[in-house]
Amino acid sequence: MSEKNNKIALDIEGYLKEHENKDMLRFLTCGSVDDGKSTLIGRMLYDSKMIFDDQLSAAENESKKYGTTGEKIDMALLVDGLQSEREQGITIDVAYRFFTTENRKFIIADTPGHEQYTRNMVTGASTADVAIILIDARKGILTQTRRHSFIVNLLGIEHVIVAINKMDLVDFSEDVFNDISKAYGELANELGIQNTYYIPVSALDGDNVVDKSAHTPWFDGLPMLGLLDSMDVTKSPKSEDFRFPVQYVNRPDLDFRGFCGTIAAGSVKVGDEITVLPSGKTTKVKSIINAGDTTEENRSVTTSEAYAPMAITITTEDEVDISRGDMIVHTKNLPRVSNSLKVMLVWMDEKGMELGRNYDIKRATSVVSGSFEHINYKVDVNTYEREQVHALGLNDIASCKMLLTQPIAADAYETNRLTGSFIVVDRITNNTVGAGMIVGVSRRETDALKLSEKTYTDAEKALNLYIRENFPEWECKVV
Amino acid sequence: MITKKRLTHLKQLEAESIHILREVAAEFTNPVMMYSVGKDSSVMLHLAMKAFSPSKLPFPMLHVDTKWKFKEMIAFRDQRAKELGFDLVVHSNLEGIEMNISPFEHGSKVHTDIMKTQALKQALNAGGYDAIIGGARRDEEKSRAKERIFSFRDKHHRWDPKNQRPELWNIYNTAIQKGESVRVFPISNWTELDIWQYIYLENIKIPSLYFAKEQEIVEYEGTKIRVDDERMPEALRKTAKKEMVRFRTLGCYPLTGAINSTASTLPEIIKEMLLSTSSEREGRLIDKDQEGAMELKKIEGYF
Numbered sequence: 001m002s003e004k005n006n007k008i009a010l011d012i013e014g015y016l017k018e019h020e021n022k023d024m025l026r027f028l029t030c031g032s033v034d035d036g037k038s039t040l041i042g043r044m045l046y047d048s049k050m051i052f053d054d055q056l057s058a059a060e061n062e063s064k065k066y067g068t069t070g071e072k073i074d075m076a077l078l079v080d081g082l083q084s085e086r087e088q089g090i091t092i093d094v095a096y097r098f099f100t101t102e103n104r105k106f107i108i109a110d111t112p113g114h115e116q117y118t119r120n121m122v123t124g125a126s127t128a129d130v131a132i133i134l135i136d137a138r139k140g141i142l143t144q145t146r147r148h149s150f151i152v153n154l155l156g157i158e159h160v161i162v163a164i165n166k167m168d169l170v171d172f173s174e175d176v177f178n179d180i181s182k183a184y185g186e187l188a189n190e191l192g193i194q195n196t197y198y199i200p201v202s203a204l205d206g207d208n209v210v211d212k213s214a215h216t217p218w219f220d221g222l223p224m225l226g227l228l229d230s231m232d233v234t235k236s237p238k239s240e241d242f243r244f245p246v247q248y249v250n251r252p253d254l255d256f257r258g259f260c261g262t263i264a265a266g267s268v269k270v271g272d273e274i275t276v277l278p279s280g281k282t283t284k285v286k287s288i289i290n291a292g293d294t295t296e297e298n299r300s301v302t303t304s305e306a307y308a309p310m311a312i313t314i315t316t317e318d319e320v321d322i323s324r325g326d327m328i329v330h331t332k333n334l335p336r337v338s339n340s341l342k343v344m345l346v347w348m349d350e351k352g353m354e355l356g357r358n359y360d361i362k363r364a365t366s367v368v369s370g371s372f373e374h375i376n377y378k379v380d381v382n383t384y385e386r387e388q389v390h391a392l393g394l395n396d397i398a399s400c401k402m403l404l405t406q407p408i409a410a411d412a413y414e415t416n417r418l419t420g421s422f423i424v425v426d427r428i429t430n431n432t433v434g435a436g437m438i439v440g441v442s443r444r445e446t447d448a449l450k451l452s453e454k455t456y457t458d459a460e461k462a463l464n465l466y467i468r469e470n471f472p473e474w475e476c477k478v479v
Numbered sequence: 480m481i482t483k484k485r486l487t488h489l490k491q492l493e494a495e496s497i498h499i500l501r502e503v504a505a506e507f508t509n510p511v512m513m514y515s516v517g518k519d520s521s522v523m524l525h526l527a528m529k530a531f532s533p534s535k536l537p538f539p540m541l542h543v544d545t546k547w548k549f550k551e552m553i554a555f556r557d558q559r560a561k562e563l564g565f566d567l568v569v570h571s572n573l574e575g576i577e578m579n580i581s582p583f584e585h586g587s588k589v590h591t592d593i594m595k596t597q598a599l600k601q602a603l604n605a606g607g608y609d610a611i612i613g614g615a616r617r618d619e620e621k622s623r624a625k626e627r628i629f630s631f632r633d634k635h636h637r638w639d640p641k642n643q644r645p646e647l648w649n650i651y652n653t654a655i656q657k658g659e660s661v662r663v664f665p666i667s668n669w670t671e672l673d674i675w676q677y678i679y680l681e682n683i684k685i686p687s688l689y690f691a692k693e694q695e696i697v698e699y700e701g702t703k704i705r706v707d708d709e710r711m712p713e714a715l716r717k718t719a720k721k722e723m724v725r726f727r728t729l730g731c732y733p734l735t736g737a738i739n740s741t742a743s744t745l746p747e748i749i750k751e752m753l754l755s756t757s758s759e760r761e762g763r764l765i766d767k768d769q770e771g772a773m774e775l776k777k778i779e780g781y782f
Contacts, residue, residue: 005754012750020680024488093643095624096617098670105488107668110624119645126647247498248505252534260530262498262649267484291497291529292490295681296563299532307484311497311530324505348645362650365505421648430654432644 004102022100025233026107028124028157030148031134036165040134040203041110044225045099047210093117094124101229118151118381118395119348122435125155126421129233132161132224133184137170137200141183147381153191154344154397154437156417159233160188161197163224168202172215190384197231199224241333242266242274243411243419245364246326250313258289258313259322264364264418266330267307268314273331276322277409282331284317325366327409327419335411335419335441339404342440344413345372346397349426349433353392356478359433363408363422370404374468374475388472399439401475413437489677492669493526498649499628499665500530500612504537506653507610507661511568511603514540516552517729519614521685522674523666527612528563538612539566543602545594546571547582547731549707555686570602582733583712590731600636609655612663618670629653630662638662675752679745689748691725691740702736727752 007015031037097108109124111117125131131152135145152160162184170176181198188196199208200216201224207213208223222230247261268274272285291311293301306312314328322328329335347353353372361370376399377386392398413420424434456464456479467476486494503510512527514520527536542556560567572580575593582590603611617624627643629651644652655661666674678685695706697719706719711733724737725748742748 008750008753012746015753016676016679016746016749019676020487020489022488023485024491093625093640096668097624098618098668100670100672105670105673123645123647127649248501250531250534256533260501262494289532291532292493294529294532296525296528299528309486309491309494311494311501313532360654362652364650365502418648421650423645423647423650423652425652425654430652430656432646432652435645435647 023104024107025104025130025228026109026128027130027132027228028109028111028121028128028152029132029134030111030121030124030152031144031165035134035136036203037110037134040132040163040165040201040209040224041097041108043203043206043209045097047206047225094120101225103229106228118147119346119435121148121151122155122346122348125151125157126435128155128157130159130161130228130231131157132163134163134165135180135184137164137166137173137176137180140180141187143382145184146187146384149187149191149193150379150381150384153193154346156413156437158193159195159197159231160193161199161224161227163199163201163203165201165203167200167207167216168205172200172202172207172213174216174218177216177219197221197227199227240266241335242268242272242328242330243335243416244268244312244314244328245366245419246322246324246328247365248324249322256315257319258315259328260291260311260313261328261365262311263306263308265308265416266333267305268312268330269305270302274316274328275331275334276320277327277329277335278337278407279321279326280337281320281322283320286315286317288315289313325368327364327366329409335409337407337409338441338443339370339407340442341402341404341410341438342376342442343400343402343422343436343438344397345392345400345402345424345434345436347392347394347434349431350394351426351433352394353396353434355390358405358427360425360427361402361404361422362425363410363438364419366408367425368404368406368408369427370402372400373403373477374401374472376400376472376475390469400436402436410438410441412439412441414439489673489680492666492673493529493677495649495668496523496526496665497530499651499663500527502651502653503610503612503663504531506651509606509608510538510610510612510663511541511606511608512536512538512612513614514542514556514567515614515729516542516548516556516686517614518674518678518685518689519616519666521683522669522677523612523614524559524563524565525681525683526665536563536565539568541568541570541602541606541608541611543595543598544569544571545590545598545731546576547590547594547710547733549686549688549705549729549732549735551686551688552729555684559684568602568606570598570605572598572601581710582731583710583715587734590734594731603636603660608660610653610661610663612665614666615664616669616671616674617667626664626667628664628667630664631655632660632662634658636660671752672749675745675749679749686729688726688729690743691723691747692743693721694724694737695719696722696724696737699733703738704735705732705737707732 029037095110097110099106109128111121111124133148164177164180177200199221200219201208207215210225212223243264244261245264246259250258250260268285270285270288274285275282287302288306289300290303290306356371358369358371361368375389378389378396378398379386381397411419420438422436423432426433461479464479531537572594580590580593615623627646631644696703697715706716723741725740726735726737740751742751
C-alpha cells in the first residue's frame, strides 16, 4: 500500500482536511495525430491511479479490436472517447479529463492537432493556464508545432511544457533532446512565449511521465507530473482593477435588488465607489453576498470583501438602473468605453466571415450586434506571415476592426482574459462562428453608425471597394 | 476555507457552477433542472440554492420517475421539495406503465429507452423547456468527456457529437430557435471525489442508500441488486440474503448494483472510494449493453 493510501486508510479525516485546500490547474495538450498525445494522457491518468480496473479491462478488450500497440494495452484507448474516433484512430474533438495529485486538481483539455480542427485547439486553449506541446523526437519541430505554439501564445497561455516524446526510438539521446530544445527556444522567442520547460518522454513506456526515467540520467529536470504539480502559474498581475460583468438581477421582493455575477478581475469592498458602464452612473456598494458562503439556513450571509473569481451578489446604496450586460467597475479605475475595437479574430465556421455583415457579439455577459469593418491582415499560423485578404474562412486568424452598434466597457485580452474576449454568433444559424480577443479600444465611433445608414450610388460603392482592395492600409470602412 | 486572494479548487468549481446556473436563468425563458435524487443532483440543488439566494429557485425541478426507483429516493425527493420550497414536476411514461415495462422482463435497454429516454422527451415536450439543466460530469464516461457545458439539442432532442458549438472561456452561446433546446451541465468539471468532498464540507443532505446498511440482496446478471418490491421475479427474490451493502450511484433498483461495504459515514465513503479499484459506473448495468452504449443513448436524447 502506498504512503498516500496508508494515510487514507488510517486517518481519512486528516487526509480530507489536507485535501480541502487544493489548487486547480487547467492545461492543454497539443500534438499532431501520431505524436502520442492520447497515449501520454492515458499514461498520466493510469499512473496517477485515475483509471479503474473496469475501465482498464474495457480498454484491454478494445485494444484487441482497435489497438495499435501489439501486446501492450493501448493507453490511447483509455481516453479516445467517441466510437467514430476509435474507428478512425484519431481524436476529433476537445475532450476534458481530470486527475488529482497531492497539491492540485488538474483539468486537461485534450485537443486534436490536425489543421482542419484548429478551432478546437483554440477552444481548449481559451481556459488553459499551461500548454503541453508534444514533439516526436524523431521528427523535431514540424509545421504543426509552429501552429500549436502560435495558438497557445495567441490565447495568452504563459507556460509551455515541451514534451519531446518517443525518446525510446532515438535511444534516449541527449543530443537529440538538446537540439530540439534549442530549436524550440528560438521559436518561443520569436513568438514571445514567456516560460518554457523541456522534458524527454516516452509516453508509451512511461519514461519521465510520473517517475524519473532511468534511461535519461543526463536529464536533471522534473518528470511531467512532478512539474505540473509544482510549477508556479500565478499570473503576473497585469491588472488588478475591479471588473464585474452583471449577469443577473435578483429581485425576490421590493426590499431586495441584487446584482449577480462573477468577478472577472480585482476585488471589491463594501463602501467602494463604483461606476456602472456604459451608462456611467455612480453609486456605492451597500452589501456583498458571496454566493458560496450562503447555506440552507442562512441565505443572505454578507461579506465585507470579495475577489475574482468569486460568484457574488452586490446591492447598491442608490437605486440606479443596472441590468445584465453592464459592467460595474471602481470609479477610480475606469476601462475604456467604445463601440470600435481592434481585435484578433479566429473564424470557426465553414461559411466565411463577411465584412459589414451583422453578427451578435457576446462579450462576458453582454450581447451586442456588430460587424467587422475591415481586415487589417490575416496571419498564417504556420509561417507567421501576414497577408492582405478581404474574406476569412474556417480556421483563419486575422487582425480586424470590429464596430458594435452599442459601446461596451472593454479591456485588452492581454490584461484581462474575461473582459477582453468575445464569441461571434451567427444571427441566422445561431452557431458560434468565431472567437476574438480585444487588442485595442478606440475612441467611440458612434458617428460611424450613421455613416452606414446613408445610401450610396453604385459608382460610390465601386470606388469604396477599389480603395479597400488596393489600399488596405487606409483601413477604409465598408459602405 | 479561503486563503488570501486565492480560491481552493472546490470553491473555484462552485463559483464556475453558480456562474453557469445564473447564465441559464438570465438567458432562457423556460429552464428546468433535472432532479434524479442522487448525490450529483443533491449538489446541483445546493449550488442552485446558493446561486439565487436569497430568492427561491427561478426554475422547477423535474424528476423522471421510471416507477422502478428505490423507495427511499421518492421519499427523499418529496421531503427536500417541502424543506426547500422548490417547484417539483414529476413525470412518468404512462404508456410504458400500461405496457408493464419491467427491466426484469424487457431488459435494461428497452426499459431505459421507454421509461427513461422516452419519458424524458415526453416531459420536455410537455413542459416546453428551452434549457434543461443536468448533473452529468465529464469524468463519468468517455463520451461525456466531449460534451459541452451548454450542449445544443435539435427539435428532436438529439445530440450531434460531430457538430458541437465551440465553447470558449466562460462565454456560453445560448442562442436557439423555437423548439430547440440546450442541455446545460453545471458540474461538468467536477469529479466523483470533488462531489463527495463538497457534500462533506457543505454538509449536503443525500439519500440514505449511499450509506452502508444491511439489505436484502440478490445476485442478478453479475451484480448485487436489492429487493425493493414484489415486482422482482419470485424465483430471484427467493435467493435473497442479508448483506452489508451500499450504493455508489442511485437509479432503478433492478439496474443499480450494490457494493459490499461497511462505510456508514461520509469520510468512510470517501475512504472507500479512494481505495477502490473500480469506477462508479461499474454498478450501472445500463452502460454495458453494448460498446459505445452511452454515446448512442446520448445521441438519442438520454442525458
